[in-house]
Amino acid sequence: xxxxxxxxxxxxxxxxxxxxxxxxxxxxxxxxxxxxxxxxxxxxxxxxxxxxxxxxxxxxxxxxxxxxxxxxxxxxxxxxxxxxxxxxxxxxxxxxxxxxxxxxxxxxxxxxxxxx
Amino acid sequence: xxxxxxxxxxxxxxxxxxxxxxxxxxxxxxxxxxxxxxxxxxxxxxxxxxxxxxxxxxxxxxxxxxxxxxxxxxxxxxxxxxxxxxxxxxxxxxxxxxxxxxxxxxxxxxx
Numbered sequence: 001x002x003x004x005x006x007x008x009x010x011x012x013x014x015x016x017x018x019x020x021x022x023x024x025x026x027x028x029x030x031x032x033x034x035x036x037x038x039x040x041x042x043x044x045x046x047x048x049x050x051x052x053x054x055x056x057x058x059x060x061x062x063x064x065x066x067x068x069x070x071x072x073x074x075x076x077x078x079x080x081x082x083x084x085x086x087x088x089x090x091x092x093x094x095x096x097x098x099x100x101x102x103x104x105x106x107x108x109x110x111x112x113x114x115x116x
Numbered sequence: 117x118x119x120x121x122x123x124x125x126x127x128x129x130x131x132x133x134x135x136x137x138x139x140x141x142x143x144x145x146x147x148x149x150x151x152x153x154x155x156x157x158x159x160x161x162x163x164x165x166x167x168x169x170x171x172x173x174x175x176x177x178x179x180x181x182x183x184x185x186x187x188x189x190x191x192x193x194x195x196x197x198x199x200x201x202x203x204x205x206x207x208x209x210x211x212x213x214x215x216x217x218x219x220x221x222x223x224x225x226x227x
Contacts, residue, residue: 042218048213
């Protein structure tokens with residue numbers, strides 16, 4: 001299985017809602033990532049988990065809360081979002097750390113989030 | 117901050133032609149990777165070239181890396197309409213856990 005899955009595919013939420021995005025991989029990868037992507041822009045790194053521990057938080061607002069329950073799952077909890085948070089949220093995984101010598105990232109299809 | 121800068125930002129060609137995209141970066145790297153993204157979808161890894169490699173091939177793709185010039189190029193030969201997508205380079209840097217993506221090249225292949 002060489003797939004990263006993400007649910008839901010689309011999400012519409014109000015600014016007072018609490019929701020969660022889910023990501024799963026069964027490739028035995030030890031690093032997992034959350035990215036945010038606005039239209040016509042490159043992905044922006046939000047969080048990196050390495051061996052189930054948060055290793056990078058790119059100064060993301062606290063209304064985004066990541067969680068890694070186990071080595072295959074990655075969640076992103078959303079609370080009190082703003083309309084400007086509307087974007088495509090991408091999850092990715094890699095065998096080792098992506099900055100290393102030979103670690104490609106595998107991306108999921110993304111969750112299209114709209115905040116009203 | 118963005119490490120890679122792709123050039124051109126947009127490229128439109130006819131089916132069957134070759135497409136060349138360039139990427140420049142600023143600091144030393146462990147690897148450079150190219151990804152493709154169809155509109156509104158996830159990124160697909162195309163090819164990874166390590167800092168001690170100069171050229172790599174995968175099917176219709178050819179990637180070169182010149183570390184002295186801090187640049188890379190992606191050549192797609194005999195392009196097809198299905199190659200229409202955005203292409204991003206991304207660099208992995210020594211001691212870093214992350215990839216840094218460039219701004220991307222939007223390729224349109226006209227049938």
